[in-house]
Amino acid sequence: MSYSIDMTDQIAGATDPVLRLAGISKSFPGVKALSDVELALYPGQVTALIGENGAGKSTLVKILTGLYQPDAGRIELDGAAVRFATASDAAAAGVTAIHQETVLFDDLSVAENIFLGHAPRGRFGLIDWARMRREAAAILTRIGAQIDPATPLRELGIASKHLVAIARALSIEARVVVMDEPTAALSATEIEELYELVDRLKREGKAILFISHKFDEIFRIADRYTVFRDGQMVDAGRMADVTETQLVEKMVGRAVDTIFPQRESVPGEVVLTVAGYAHPTEFADIGFTLRRGEILGFYGLVGAGRSEVMQALFGVTRPARGAVRIDGRIAVIRSPAEAIAQGIVYVPEDRGRQGAVTAMPIFQNVTLPSLPRTSRRGFIRMAEEFALARTYTERLDLRAAALDQPVGELSGGNQQKVVIAKWLATRPKVIILDEPTKGIDVGSKAAVHDFMAELAAEGLSVIMVSSEIPEILGMSDRVIVMREGRIAAEFDRARLTPETLVRTAAGYDRKGVAA
Amino acid sequence: MIRSFVRSREAILLGALIALVLLVESRFSGFASPGNLAAVFNDTAILIMLALGQMLVILTRCIDLSLASNLALTGMVTAMLNAAVPGLPVVALIALAVTLGVVMGMVNGLLVWKLDIPPIVVTLGTLTIYRGLIFLISDGAWVNSHEMSAAYKALPRAELIGLPVLSWIALAVIAGFAVLVNRSALGRAFLAVGGNPHAAVYTGIDVGRTRFAAFAIAGGLAGLCGYLWVSRYAVAYVDVAGGFELDVVAACVIGGISIAGGLGTVGGAVLGALFLGTIKNALPVAGISPFWQLAISGAAIIIAVAFNARSSAKAGRLILRPESTA
Amino acid sequence: MSLLDPPRSRSLPDRLTGPAARLSRSWEVLLLGIAVLIFVANTQASPYFLDPWNLSDATFNFTEKAMIAFAMALLIIAGEIDLSVAGIIALASTAMGWALQFGLGTPGLVMIGLAVGLACGAVNGALVTRLGLPSIVVTIGTMSLFRGISYIVLGDQAFNGYPDSFAWLGRGYVVWVISFELVLFALFALIYGIVLHRTNFGRHVVTIGNNPTAARFAGIRVERVKMVLFLLTGLMSGIAAVCLTARLGSTRPSIASAWELEVVTMVVLGGVSILGGSGSIPGVVLAALVMGMVTFGLGLLNVPGIVMSIFIGALLIGVIAIPRLVARIRGR
């Protein structure tokens, strides 16, 4: 390793790190998630951990909190080596985390979600419910969340759930607080309150590890940074010493502006028209058009209801009102089967659950919706299946050992390619890609982008739902921004800046909470 | 508080139970008398205890089909031991029954925990193995009333403040479970493991170990019930409680314990068992042909599960804010 | 790493391993081994085992259950289960007995048996797919309900006096020692094998069992497929009811008691994952043979049925546990 912690220590001055990781490695079947990484966290300082999707950030968090055991390396707390065998061990040692996924219990109350595993005990070591509710209320107030601790978690929205997760992390008397993308699902006001909380924790002398993809917030709250790329630590230092451009370059390993393919788009006639689309609880007043050969971006905060609109278009859920026209004709879509028949396909956001059947081989995944074409009178013809699968996996440049390999054994990017291949094989008119590059490594990400551009050039209409601003800016011809289940604005690519996107999505303009 | 109780599953079930009792009372006065209700409770005591054990297992997203076989085997062991060594104190036999039950539960739990075999397969196997063992140790012979010592038979039926000891034991188990499930870390772990096994790991709960604990506790209860059953009916044979495992699951289902795990209460399990027990008791009393019993309990299960599914149907996520507040 | 990132090749090979290698690791081969072992053990243990007529008699121990097991295998692969199959047999048999009172002939009786089976399957299917209830609970309920209706109809009575042509369906021989039931068993093994392994419908079943959400997102009509599977299971139970009733020549409400667990055991022993998503019909066929031979072989030694069930129970856990234990020990 070219970067030594001791060197940065000297720069930092006298304080010793509370927590230090050295030489940590971790592999999963087929993936080396972390190799020989170092990390130091200092009291009263925020260290930002930066890296692209799949760089290994969350894996490190899980090692820190006892969820994973490292294959090699050591964890030192106040200079002494420690081992966290379970999440409780880490909590007992004063390491707490807000995890990236909300790992909570829908059927339990908010208070219990906060205190599960370390509930306040009363007489005979029994759980003291009254005290638990009181303390939960106190913590929630502290982070500015207006949530009744007695409500069942099921009844909360995604942002409130995230606040509960934050409250949970703070309910542990901790010296080290890890935050893995804590602001991803929060609204502007909630984010402000979180920043204040971080400041307060700093003043209390806690060491904070802050993971985020948003550079503005990193520059606002972090004192130090550590950059991961493909499971390796590539740089560490003080925020004061770097610029945003430098950080991005370290993170991606090349200059940023070459990431997105150049394309000359000449959208054709209108293929899809959606008007007055509404759902009782999830979205309303949705109307837009989509042209041949166009990439239409959908931006919004997580939970803005973009996926819900797309899934309604795909027939997974049924809207209450509204009309969909394909090539000018009214289309009735009551199930995915009907959507596919009409030429609309959907690459879902949740690849593992909705996209790929991970235990089944690649070729069977690819041919699944096209079986009527590869079979005769309902009887499977394996040779045709392989042929079809080969055509499309070749086109997408899939990296795998063989076509009968289970999809679960592939890397995230290649799994995504299998899902896309599956839909292309149905020869659709409209392809909806929901967070197409979520959790995909750099190389595959570019491949997916290139491919998207190719599809559009071939005359396919693409809807791309994405929460990544660069991707939205780099790929879309037009962008629709959604907020709280409604369309907030529609922009042409030319008129678009990152600021307008963020403001519209978060609703700064209307509430006037200017950044 | 009160309002949320009134709308809860338990309240509705309690209402149904009271309606059932009143219905029978209207056809046959005396059914709702305290004495008779106490008798019905006493009769349902074993079902209640097993349902509570099964509840823990179901809460963790598992199922134990071997409970009735476990009961029968421990019952036979205590009866044979009592017949062979009549001097052995009953307390020792009870301790033995519970231990044996726990061991059998642990076997299930270990297979589920360490080898990751689906619980339904494990307990389908041990269901037949445990019952077969009874035949092997007893050679198929019965242990009859007169071969059992007076003390052995006396315990469950001895009266204490107007209730048989069997009922008191059930009440104690119910109270113990209420504390375990509502007030102890382990109890909450059962709910957490079934509610979201993935998230449970994040809170430091060992999923496998918690499931193991559920199986062990359920097994221990089955062991205790083994002694109680055999001493109460004063006979032990291979087929004791044959098919009872499904009654136990049915009681849990009626009581609103979600088969998908993570959702259920002690009150629900108790009421579910009481509901089933009351039907069984009421039919002969109400003069309904015994041949109707099976169909009625089947219908009750279906209605209960349909009803529970309705009341817990997931409300859609609320993304949309009403225009006025937006 | 090298496996996942092979040198960039234009076209992927179809398969990584040859058919022989795949076969050698399969569950069916393990079961076949066990079956051969039991066969040899039986010939050693009893001089009466290797007699064609005796072997033919032995097939009756499993043919009816296996016919249900084929449909149940598909249902379990799709992630559902039907515990009411024995209840369906009781109800279908009762309906046939009842129809007999009106002088219905054999074809009519068979139609009634099959129709009742289908109807029961439809009830289960509707409760599961329309109301979205868990099948294990629904069918614990309908198990009691269906048999309960038989009890209401029959009480302490029995229906008997089935015509000879009807009795043939359960006792008759097609050629030599090959009984009609055995022919049905072989026929259904073939049909279900083809349906599961060689048709789009079978592929849909497997996909649903692996990941019902992804199946739905891929345009598979999940509810419809499940409904068909419940109907098939009901139909097969109806067919088993015809055979069993014909074989016994009488109908009582306690007919086929506790068969549901034996059928599920057969399916699981056949290598079908109880969690859904995988399994094969040849495996179920072998499991049926294994269970039939174990019970018959031990029966020849006059071992009581309950002791046989210990064998089956141990086999069930053993065949799943031992490979995992070995893997664990090797892994260390």
Added chain:
Amino acid sequence: QDPMRIALVAKSLGNGFFEAAARGAEEAAAELGNTEIIYTGPTSTTAEGQIEVINSLIAQRVDAIAISANDPDAVVPALQKAMQRGITVISWDSGVAPEGREMHLAPSSDALIGQTIIKLAADHLPEGGKVAVLSATSTSTNQNVWIAEMTKVMDQYPDIEVVATVYGDDLADKSYRETQGLIQTYPDLDAIIAPTSVGIVAAAQAVQDAGKVGQVNVTGLGLPSEMAGAIESGASKSFAIWNPVDLGYTAAMIAHALASDAASAEPGAEIATGRMGSVTLDDETSAAMSEPFTYDASNIDEFKSVF
């Protein structure tokens, strides 16, 4: 010469009554010499289970099968197959339809049993009263026949009213619960007649637990070894049973005689049965043994260790 193999098929294994019968059969085998008794049966009382057992007996080519059937009709095809393969088939205790066996040995005549069970109850009710019947499974042949026979003679007991018939399914817990139901439904019940050895024990226990000893008399058919406790406590004043040891002995004797062609099963034939003398077949080739024997406090100690 190979020993003659006689299979004694019970309704289910583990029932004390059949165990005692098996001992009687062994006694007969010892007396006859060169005879082997195979005592077998299904684990639970189902016809399907018995058919599997019969099939395996056919496969072993036993010389004779003597069966107490769970279902008089369902076992017929299997038994007919046995007869076709030259196996002697008789039924005993619980009969098989005539086409499925060569002869039937009834433990006692059905009429006698029907008369005995009501007499047992009536003897202790000089002023009359209410009685209820606790039967075995609703499908068991012999219980149903006995109850029918009992009903035929009810006019001899004008003061006695049969208020209900319930079924305990030969399960201890179900019988117990059904008895409780009877006691609650008919608070002035005087006697319970349980013509089943499982039911009578459970009923006596339930009466005892309900504190009704002295008010409700449990009677019917039971085994002395199992009923000793009930007689002692007074829950049962008396009960009756034929001697299962003798029954098993006689069945084995008859099976041996028929299988060795020493006798043939024709109406009117007389078959010698060792120490039990002989039986004579009626028009349906069935024969009955003697009247059931009554046990009470005076003789129970003598018999409770025998069967």
